[in-house]
Amino acid sequence: MRYDRDTQLMLAFKRGDKKSFDILFKRYSVLLINYIYRFLGSRHKAEELAQEVLLKIYLAKDTYRPKAKFSTWVYRIATNACLNELRRHEYHHHSVSLDASGEENPVNRKVWMDDQAFTPEQSMEKRGFEEAFKEALKTLPERQKAAFLLNRFQNASYSEVAGALSCSVASVKSLIHRATVGLKDKLKDYII
Amino acid sequence: MKCRKLKDSLSAYISEELSERQMSRMSRHLATCSACAGELASFKRLYERIDAVPQVLPSDDFEERFWRKVKDADAGSSSVKALPLFDWTLGFKWGVSVAVAVVVMVGAYFYLHTSYGDKARGKSEIAEMADIDRYLEFYKNYEVIKKMDFLIKLEKDKSLGDNNLPENRTL
Numbered sequence: 001m002r003y004d005r006d007t008q009l010m011l012a013f014k015r016g017d018k019k020s021f022d023i024l025f026k027r028y029s030v031l032l033i034n035y036i037y038r039f040l041g042s043r044h045k046a047e048e049l050a051q052e053v054l055l056k057i058y059l060a061k062d063t064y065r066p067k068a069k070f071s072t073w074v075y076r077i078a079t080n081a082c083l084n085e086l087r088r089h090e091y092h093h094h095s096v097s098l099d100a101s102g103e104e105n106p107v108n109r110k111v112w113m114d115d116q117a118f119t120p121e122q123s124m125e126k127r128g129f130e131e132a133f134k135e136a137l138k139t140l141p142e143r144q145k146a147a148f149l150l151n152r153f154q155n156a157s158y159s160e161v162a163g164a165l166s167c168s169v170a171s172v173k174s175l176i177h178r179a180t181v182g183l184k185d186k187l188k189d190y191i192i
Numbered sequence: 193m194k195c196r197k198l199k200d201s202l203s204a205y206i207s208e209e210l211s212e213r214q215m216s217r218m219s220r221h222l223a224t225c226s227a228c229a230g231e232l233a234s235f236k237r238l239y240e241r242i243d244a245v246p247q248v249l250p251s252d253d254f255e256e257r258f259w260r261k262v263k264d265a266d267a268g269s270s271s272v273k274a275l276p277l278f279d280w281t282l283g284f285k286w287g288v289s290v291a292v293a294v295v296v297m298v299g300a301y302f303y304l305h306t307s308y309g310d311k312a313r314g315k316s317e318i319a320e321m322a323d324i325d326r327y328l329e330f331y332k333n334y335e336v337i338k339k340m341d342f343l344i345k346l347e348k349d350k351s352l353g354d355n356n357l358p359e360n361r362t363l
Protein backbone atom coordinates (compact mmCIF):
# COMPACT_ATOMS: atom_id res chain seq x y z
CA MET A 1 0.00 0.00 0.00
CA ARG A 2 1.27 3.47 -0.88
CA TYR A 3 0.88 5.97 1.91
CA ASP A 4 0.29 9.68 1.53
CA ARG A 5 3.17 12.04 2.30
CA ASP A 6 2.08 12.85 5.85
CA THR A 7 1.45 9.22 6.75
CA GLN A 8 4.99 8.47 5.60
CA LEU A 9 6.28 11.24 7.85
CA MET A 10 4.34 9.84 10.80
CA LEU A 11 5.72 6.37 10.13
CA ALA A 12 9.23 7.82 9.98
CA PHE A 13 8.57 9.52 13.30
CA LYS A 14 7.44 6.17 14.68
CA ARG A 15 10.80 4.75 13.61
CA GLY A 16 12.49 7.47 15.65
CA ASP A 17 13.01 10.28 13.15
CA LYS A 18 12.09 13.36 15.17
CA LYS A 19 12.62 15.71 12.22
CA SER A 20 9.60 14.12 10.55
CA PHE A 21 7.45 15.16 13.45
CA ASP A 22 8.81 18.69 13.20
CA ILE A 23 7.61 18.86 9.61
CA LEU A 24 4.17 17.56 10.58
CA PHE A 25 4.08 19.98 13.48
CA LYS A 26 4.77 22.97 11.26
CA ARG A 27 2.28 21.89 8.64
CA TYR A 28 -0.55 21.08 11.00
CA SER A 29 -0.11 23.88 13.55
CA VAL A 30 -1.45 26.46 11.12
CA LEU A 31 -4.09 24.16 9.64
CA LEU A 32 -5.40 23.12 13.03
CA ILE A 33 -5.41 26.58 14.55
CA ASN A 34 -7.38 27.91 11.60
CA TYR A 35 -9.83 25.04 11.53
CA ILE A 36 -10.51 25.15 15.26
CA TYR A 37 -10.59 28.94 15.34
CA ARG A 38 -13.28 29.03 12.69
CA PHE A 39 -15.13 26.21 14.34
CA LEU A 40 -15.20 27.71 17.84
CA GLY A 41 -14.63 31.40 17.15
CA SER A 42 -12.04 31.68 19.91
CA ARG A 43 -8.40 32.21 19.08
CA HIS A 44 -7.24 31.28 22.55
CA LYS A 45 -9.19 28.02 22.50
CA ALA A 46 -7.95 27.33 18.98
CA GLU A 47 -4.33 27.33 20.12
CA GLU A 48 -5.09 25.32 23.20
CA LEU A 49 -7.01 22.63 21.33
CA ALA A 50 -4.55 22.61 18.43
CA GLN A 51 -1.83 21.82 20.95
CA GLU A 52 -3.94 19.05 22.42
CA VAL A 53 -4.41 17.52 18.98
CA LEU A 54 -0.70 17.84 18.18
CA LEU A 55 0.14 16.25 21.52
CA LYS A 56 -2.17 13.36 20.72
CA ILE A 57 -0.33 12.88 17.44
CA TYR A 58 3.00 13.02 19.23
CA LEU A 59 1.96 10.53 21.89
CA ALA A 60 0.45 8.18 19.30
CA LYS A 61 3.95 7.63 17.92
CA ASP A 62 4.34 4.07 19.17
CA THR A 63 0.80 2.90 18.53
CA TYR A 64 0.14 4.67 15.23
CA ARG A 65 -1.15 2.50 12.41
CA PRO A 66 -2.22 4.13 9.16
CA LYS A 67 -5.86 3.34 8.44
CA ALA A 68 -6.81 6.45 6.50
CA LYS A 69 -5.06 9.46 5.07
CA PHE A 70 -3.05 11.13 7.81
CA SER A 71 -4.93 14.42 7.51
CA THR A 72 -8.27 12.60 7.78
CA TRP A 73 -7.16 11.09 11.05
CA VAL A 74 -5.97 14.46 12.34
CA TYR A 75 -9.21 16.20 11.35
CA ARG A 76 -11.23 13.55 13.05
CA ILE A 77 -9.33 14.14 16.29
CA ALA A 78 -9.66 17.90 15.84
CA THR A 79 -13.39 17.76 15.07
CA ASN A 80 -14.01 15.61 18.13
CA ALA A 81 -12.00 18.05 20.22
CA CYS A 82 -14.17 20.92 18.94
CA LEU A 83 -17.41 19.06 19.56
CA ASN A 84 -16.28 18.11 23.07
CA GLU A 85 -15.41 21.71 23.72
CA LEU A 86 -18.87 22.84 22.60
CA ARG A 87 -20.53 20.20 24.78
CA ARG A 88 -18.45 21.32 27.73
CA HIS A 89 -19.47 24.90 27.16
CA GLU A 90 -23.12 24.03 26.76
CA TYR A 91 -22.89 22.39 30.13
CA HIS A 92 -20.98 25.22 31.77
CA HIS A 93 -22.94 27.94 30.14
CA HIS A 94 -21.34 30.64 32.23
CA SER A 95 -17.88 30.02 30.84
CA VAL A 96 -19.14 30.60 27.30
CA SER A 97 -19.90 34.22 28.02
CA LEU A 98 -16.58 34.62 29.79
CA ASP A 99 -14.76 33.23 26.81
CA ALA A 100 -16.75 35.35 24.40
CA SER A 101 -15.81 38.51 26.28
CA GLY A 102 -12.19 37.37 26.40
CA GLU A 103 -12.32 37.20 22.63
CA GLU A 104 -12.69 40.97 22.47
CA ASN A 105 -9.17 41.65 23.64
CA PRO A 106 -7.06 43.60 21.14
CA VAL A 107 -4.44 40.89 20.61
CA ASN A 108 -7.01 38.42 19.35
CA ARG A 109 -8.71 40.93 17.12
CA LYS A 110 -5.43 41.99 15.66
CA VAL A 111 -4.81 38.56 14.21
CA TRP A 112 -8.29 38.10 12.83
CA MET A 113 -8.18 41.48 11.11
CA ASP A 114 -4.55 41.79 10.34
CA ASP A 115 -3.53 44.67 8.17
CA GLN A 116 -3.85 44.10 4.46
CA ALA A 117 -2.68 46.25 1.61
CA PHE A 118 -6.06 47.85 1.01
CA THR A 119 -7.39 51.37 1.02
CA PRO A 120 -9.16 52.25 4.28
CA GLU A 121 -12.57 51.80 2.64
CA GLN A 122 -11.75 48.42 1.17
CA SER A 123 -10.24 47.43 4.45
CA MET A 124 -13.38 48.45 6.34
CA GLU A 125 -15.53 46.49 3.94
CA LYS A 126 -13.26 43.49 4.24
CA ARG A 127 -13.33 43.62 8.00
CA GLY A 128 -17.08 43.82 7.85
CA PHE A 129 -17.19 40.62 5.84
CA GLU A 130 -14.80 38.79 8.14
CA GLU A 131 -16.84 39.68 11.18
CA ALA A 132 -20.07 38.78 9.43
CA PHE A 133 -18.59 35.48 8.29
CA LYS A 134 -17.47 34.69 11.80
CA GLU A 135 -20.97 35.39 13.09
CA ALA A 136 -22.61 33.42 10.29
CA LEU A 137 -20.45 30.39 11.08
CA LYS A 138 -21.76 30.41 14.63
CA THR A 139 -25.29 29.89 13.37
CA LEU A 140 -24.46 26.74 11.39
CA PRO A 141 -25.20 23.31 12.86
CA GLU A 142 -21.96 21.63 13.98
CA ARG A 143 -21.69 18.98 11.30
CA GLN A 144 -22.49 21.42 8.51
CA LYS A 145 -19.84 23.74 9.85
CA ALA A 146 -17.25 20.97 10.20
CA ALA A 147 -17.87 19.68 6.68
CA PHE A 148 -17.82 23.15 5.18
CA LEU A 149 -14.64 24.27 6.95
CA LEU A 150 -12.75 21.08 6.19
CA ASN A 151 -13.66 21.28 2.53
CA ARG A 152 -13.23 25.01 2.07
CA PHE A 153 -10.23 25.80 4.26
CA GLN A 154 -8.40 22.54 4.65
CA ASN A 155 -8.89 21.50 1.05
CA ALA A 156 -10.28 18.17 2.16
CA SER A 157 -12.09 16.26 -0.58
CA TYR A 158 -15.65 15.07 0.06
CA SER A 159 -14.38 11.56 0.78
CA GLU A 160 -11.81 12.87 3.25
CA VAL A 161 -14.49 14.91 5.00
CA ALA A 162 -16.63 11.77 5.10
CA GLY A 163 -13.73 9.94 6.75
CA ALA A 164 -13.19 12.71 9.30
CA LEU A 165 -16.90 12.93 10.18
CA SER A 166 -17.57 9.19 9.90
CA CYS A 167 -20.40 9.61 7.43
CA SER A 168 -21.10 8.92 3.76
CA VAL A 169 -19.93 11.07 0.85
CA ALA A 170 -23.59 11.71 0.02
CA SER A 171 -24.10 13.13 3.52
CA VAL A 172 -21.05 15.35 3.09
CA LYS A 173 -22.46 16.66 -0.17
CA SER A 174 -25.70 17.50 1.56
CA LEU A 175 -23.99 19.04 4.61
CA ILE A 176 -21.81 21.28 2.48
CA HIS A 177 -24.72 22.30 0.30
CA ARG A 178 -26.86 23.25 3.28
CA ALA A 179 -23.96 25.11 4.88
CA THR A 180 -23.42 27.06 1.67
CA VAL A 181 -27.09 28.00 1.41
CA GLY A 182 -27.11 29.03 5.07
CA LEU A 183 -23.99 31.17 4.75
CA LYS A 184 -25.19 32.71 1.50
CA ASP A 185 -28.40 33.74 3.22
CA LYS A 186 -26.57 35.29 6.19
CA LEU A 187 -23.96 37.01 4.00
CA LYS A 188 -26.16 38.04 1.07
CA ASP A 189 -25.34 41.73 1.58
CA TYR A 190 -21.69 41.00 0.91
CA ILE A 191 -21.98 38.97 -2.26
CA ILE A 192 -24.06 41.17 -4.49
CA MET B 193 -38.31 20.14 -9.63
CA LYS B 194 -35.44 19.38 -11.91
CA CYS B 195 -33.84 22.72 -11.00
CA ARG B 196 -34.28 22.10 -7.30
CA LYS B 197 -32.50 18.76 -7.51
CA LEU B 198 -29.69 20.19 -9.57
CA LYS B 199 -29.29 23.15 -7.24
CA ASP B 200 -28.52 20.73 -4.42
CA SER B 201 -25.45 19.69 -6.39
CA LEU B 202 -24.11 23.18 -7.10
CA SER B 203 -21.49 23.14 -4.32
CA ALA B 204 -20.29 19.73 -5.43
CA TYR B 205 -20.26 20.99 -9.01
CA ILE B 206 -18.02 23.91 -8.07
CA SER B 207 -15.66 21.58 -6.19
CA GLU B 208 -15.82 19.10 -9.09
CA GLU B 209 -17.01 16.41 -6.74
CA LEU B 210 -19.67 15.06 -9.13
CA SER B 211 -19.25 12.15 -11.47
CA GLU B 212 -18.23 12.97 -15.01
CA ARG B 213 -21.74 12.28 -16.23
CA GLN B 214 -23.29 14.51 -13.56
CA MET B 215 -20.79 17.27 -14.27
CA SER B 216 -21.65 17.44 -17.95
CA ARG B 217 -25.36 17.18 -17.23
CA MET B 218 -25.06 20.13 -14.87
CA SER B 219 -23.03 22.11 -17.40
CA ARG B 220 -25.71 21.58 -20.03
CA HIS B 221 -28.45 22.67 -17.66
CA LEU B 222 -26.57 25.77 -16.53
CA ALA B 223 -26.16 26.87 -20.13
CA THR B 224 -29.93 27.06 -20.54
CA CYS B 225 -31.31 27.87 -17.06
CA SER B 226 -30.65 31.41 -15.87
CA ALA B 227 -32.03 30.70 -12.35
CA CYS B 228 -29.50 27.96 -11.70
CA ALA B 229 -26.74 29.93 -13.40
CA GLY B 230 -27.53 32.87 -11.11
CA GLU B 231 -27.41 30.62 -8.06
CA LEU B 232 -24.09 29.21 -9.23
CA ALA B 233 -22.67 32.71 -9.61
CA SER B 234 -23.71 33.69 -6.09
CA PHE B 235 -22.21 30.49 -4.65
CA LYS B 236 -18.97 31.25 -6.45
CA ARG B 237 -18.92 34.83 -5.16
CA LEU B 238 -19.50 33.59 -1.64
CA TYR B 239 -16.64 31.11 -1.93
CA GLU B 240 -14.31 33.73 -3.37
CA ARG B 241 -14.97 36.03 -0.45
CA ILE B 242 -14.57 33.26 2.10
CA ASP B 243 -11.38 32.02 0.47
CA ALA B 244 -9.94 35.53 0.75
CA VAL B 245 -10.35 35.63 4.52
CA PRO B 246 -6.79 35.63 5.85
CA GLN B 247 -5.39 32.76 7.86
CA VAL B 248 -4.56 33.21 11.50
CA LEU B 249 -1.02 32.43 12.55
CA PRO B 250 0.21 30.73 15.71
CA SER B 251 1.39 32.93 18.58
CA ASP B 252 5.13 33.38 18.94
CA ASP B 253 5.34 31.01 21.88
CA PHE B 254 3.03 28.36 20.39
CA GLU B 255 5.82 25.91 19.67
CA GLU B 256 7.57 26.51 22.96
CA ARG B 257 4.36 25.90 24.89
CA PHE B 258 3.79 22.72 22.92
CA TRP B 259 7.19 21.25 23.79
CA ARG B 260 6.60 22.10 27.41
CA LYS B 261 3.44 20.02 27.27
CA VAL B 262 5.33 17.18 25.58
CA LYS B 263 7.95 17.31 28.30
CA ASP B 264 5.30 17.16 31.00
CA ALA B 265 3.59 14.24 29.28
CA ASP B 266 6.89 12.41 28.75
CA ALA B 267 8.00 12.91 32.34
CA GLY B 268 4.66 11.65 33.59
CA SER B 269 4.59 8.53 31.45
CA SER B 270 8.25 7.48 31.92
CA SER B 271 8.22 7.47 35.73
CA VAL B 272 4.82 5.80 35.78
CA LYS B 273 6.31 3.03 33.69
CA ALA B 274 9.29 2.74 36.06
CA LEU B 275 7.41 2.48 39.34
CA PRO B 276 3.68 2.55 38.80
CA LEU B 277 2.54 2.24 42.42
CA PHE B 278 4.72 4.82 44.05
CA ASP B 279 4.80 7.61 41.55
CA TRP B 280 1.23 8.73 41.10
CA THR B 281 1.77 11.96 42.91
CA LEU B 282 4.07 13.37 45.50
CA GLY B 283 1.05 13.47 47.81
CA PHE B 284 0.59 9.75 47.39
CA LYS B 285 4.18 9.07 48.35
CA TRP B 286 3.89 11.19 51.43
CA GLY B 287 0.65 9.42 52.18
CA VAL B 288 2.39 6.04 52.02
CA SER B 289 5.18 7.19 54.32
CA VAL B 290 2.77 8.64 56.88
CA ALA B 291 0.52 5.58 56.71
CA VAL B 292 3.47 3.25 57.31
CA ALA B 293 4.67 5.35 60.24
CA VAL B 294 1.18 5.31 61.79
CA VAL B 295 0.85 1.55 61.34
CA VAL B 296 4.27 1.01 62.93
CA MET B 297 3.44 3.20 65.93
CA VAL B 298 0.03 1.63 66.46
CA GLY B 299 1.65 -1.79 66.07
CA ALA B 300 4.32 -0.97 68.67
CA TYR B 301 1.64 0.35 71.02
CA PHE B 302 -0.41 -2.84 70.77
CA TYR B 303 2.69 -5.00 70.98
CA LEU B 304 3.75 -3.43 74.27
CA HIS B 305 0.26 -3.48 75.73
CA THR B 306 -0.67 -6.99 74.76
CA SER B 307 2.65 -8.69 75.61
CA TYR B 308 1.70 -8.86 79.30
CA GLY B 309 -1.60 -10.50 78.46
CA ASP B 310 0.18 -12.89 76.15
CA LYS B 311 2.56 -13.81 78.95
CA ALA B 312 -0.37 -14.34 81.29
CA ARG B 313 -1.91 -16.70 78.73
CA GLY B 314 1.42 -18.50 78.64
CA LYS B 315 2.63 -17.31 75.28
CA SER B 316 6.05 -18.84 74.72
CA GLU B 317 9.21 -16.79 74.43
CA ILE B 318 9.81 -18.21 70.98
CA ALA B 319 6.53 -16.78 69.80
CA GLU B 320 7.53 -13.43 71.27
CA MET B 321 10.79 -13.55 69.36
CA ALA B 322 8.84 -14.24 66.22
CA ASP B 323 6.69 -11.20 66.93
CA ILE B 324 9.76 -9.04 67.36
CA ASP B 325 11.14 -10.43 64.11
CA ARG B 326 7.90 -9.48 62.36
CA TYR B 327 8.08 -5.94 63.64
CA LEU B 328 11.71 -5.71 62.63
CA GLU B 329 10.66 -6.94 59.18
CA PHE B 330 8.07 -4.19 59.13
CA TYR B 331 10.71 -1.59 59.89
CA LYS B 332 12.94 -2.99 57.17
CA ASN B 333 10.09 -2.68 54.66
CA TYR B 334 9.56 0.86 55.81
CA GLU B 335 13.23 1.59 55.15
CA VAL B 336 12.90 0.03 51.70
CA ILE B 337 9.93 2.23 50.89
CA LYS B 338 11.86 5.27 52.07
CA LYS B 339 14.75 4.30 49.80
CA MET B 340 12.36 3.90 46.89
CA ASP B 341 11.12 7.41 47.51
CA PHE B 342 14.67 8.60 47.33
CA LEU B 343 15.34 6.68 44.10
CA ILE B 344 12.18 8.00 42.47
CA LYS B 345 13.23 11.52 43.32
CA LEU B 346 16.69 10.83 41.94
CA GLU B 347 15.25 9.50 38.69
CA LYS B 348 12.95 12.50 38.32
CA ASP B 349 15.82 14.93 38.77
CA LYS B 350 17.81 13.02 36.19
CA SER B 351 15.00 13.04 33.64
CA LEU B 352 14.63 16.78 34.09
CA GLY B 353 18.31 17.16 33.30
CA ASP B 354 18.50 15.20 30.05
CA ASN B 355 15.21 16.21 28.48
CA ASN B 356 14.16 14.45 25.30
CA LEU B 357 13.48 17.53 23.22
CA PRO B 358 14.38 17.08 19.58
CA GLU B 359 17.12 19.32 18.38
CA ASN B 360 17.10 21.86 15.59
CA ARG B 361 13.49 22.77 15.92
CA THR B 362 12.51 25.81 13.93
CA LEU B 363 9.13 27.12 12.94
Ligand SMILES: [Zn+2]
Nearest residue numbers: 195225227228
Ligand atom coordinates in the same frame (compact mmCIF):
# COMPACT_ATOMS: atom_id res chain seq x y z
ZN1 LIG C 1 -32.27 25.35 -13.35
